[in-house]
Amino acid sequence: SSNQMWGGRFAAGPDAIMEAINASIGFDQRMAAQDIAGSRAHAAMLAATGIVSDSDAAAIREGLLTVLSEIESGSFQFSTALEDIHMNVEARLKEIIGEPAGRLHTARSRNDQVATDFKLWVRDQMDAAIAGIEALIRALLTQAEAGADWVMPGFTHLQTAQPVTWGHHMMAYVEMLGRDLSRFRDARARMNECPLGSAALAGTSFPIDRHMTAAALGFDRPTANSLDAVADRDFALDFLSCASICAMHLSRFAEELVIWSSVQFRFVAMSDKWSTGSSIMPQKRNPDAAELIRAKIGRIFGANVALMTVMKGLPLAYSKDMQEDKEQVFDAADNLMLALAAMTGMVSDMSARQDNLAAAAGSGFSTATDLADWLVRELNLPFRDAHHVTGSLVAMAEGKGCDLPELTLADMQSVHAEITDAVFGVLGVDNSVASRMSYGGTAPAQVRAQITRWKEILA
Ligand code: ARG
Secondary structure, three states: OOOOOOOOOOOOOOOHHHHHHHOOHHHHHHHHHHHHHHHHHHHHHHHHOOOOOHHHHHHHHHHHHHHHHHHHHOOOOOOHHHOOHHHHHHHHHHHHHOHHHHHOOOOOOHHHHHHHHHHHHHHHHHHHHHHHHHHHHHHHHHHHHHOOOOEEEEEEOOEEEEEEEHHHHHHHHHHHHHHHHHHHHHHHHHHOEEOOOOOOOOOOOOOOOHHHHHHHOOOOEEOOOHHHHHHOOHHHHHHHHHHHHHHHHHHHHHHHHHHHOOOOOOOEEOOHHHOEOOOOOOOOOEOHHHHHHHHHHHHHHHHHHHHHHHHOOOOOOOOHHHHHHHHHHHHHHHHHHHHHHHHHHHHHHOEEOHHHHHHHHHOOOOOHHHHHHHHHHHHOOOHHHHHHHHHHHHHHHHHHOOOHHHOOHHHHHHHOOOOOHHHHHHOOHHHHHHHOOOOOOOOHHHHHHHHHHHHHHHO
């Protein structure tokens, strides 16, 4: 017949452009291993239930391993005329084992097949994301531990706010990534139901055992509704939204690293391994890896919006629109894993410049809140009055071109007569951070407690 796949029904083959828009083999060949695992589980089940003979199932299962090794070695000839990975594998199986190959597709459709393959692929990526995030958390813990008591400025509005510690800042990202871990784990648990055996949309009249295939493929149970099972891409959207939030966190950190590595800040020295030079300006050390991590969020968000848009208007059950799910998820997954790996490398190899951090921590009147708190505690001023007194002292220091600790006691007393020498004890940045012992606060003892907690979680 002139139609390679549907020769029974069709007299003519597809237009070349039809073939181009229709074929997914150019990208879905990435699911070859999942497709073959799904088919092998299906064949074993067909034999166990007596739907095909043991010898046919054995030939199918063996032949599929041959196909897999051809694909892995690169000798497999993919054909666009055969549309997708499912048809390519089955056609090659037929060439290898002959007639029994035609029995593999009993009680199955490409609709439940592709849903199963894609779920297996996405599940692997969820596991990879979890491992990648854990590696990054470990790198951050190492940084946090080294600098649990290194003071640096904490910012709001990117204006100096109060002194914090380097360890505290690193641990803030550990908390964000910890939520990312939890989101990916939730998503993985939610998606772990097997669509195989839902067939085209309605289930099948063959006496299949869906629990057997689900277990063989590492799923917790079969999906409960065959219409939903072939129409659902929530698992891919869950992956993309978890990936989007995680990439957003990476992007915020990347932005900080770009700022911190600038000559104006000099908070961190990035390793040569993660920097680039300029072809014209010999002095340059550009934080390209951080910038690219910051940019990756664009394509990951984009994939999320693209697939949401593909899905939003589709009637039940399967529509070919859903073939557009894969490239978005493949691209987002590739770039998320790359961003996680690059961030882990950058964090492991960067050095915080403790002296510069400390110098910056003491500038910008960063202990003004400590002064106001002292006025409340020692002189019993209402906080609003203490705020006003401190504001006047900051204005005075600014006028003199000095920081708060450089004001004299006489300067202080000209604004509020009852201020004593003891006030200078709270103006130093080390005392400032050490005093913030509230749970989750920046005091080194609190930061070390956070580090210990995370080490136990990861152990
Ligand atoms: N290549 C298709 C996809 O990626 C496989 C499912 C095809 N099913 C169908 N009824 N045409 O979605």
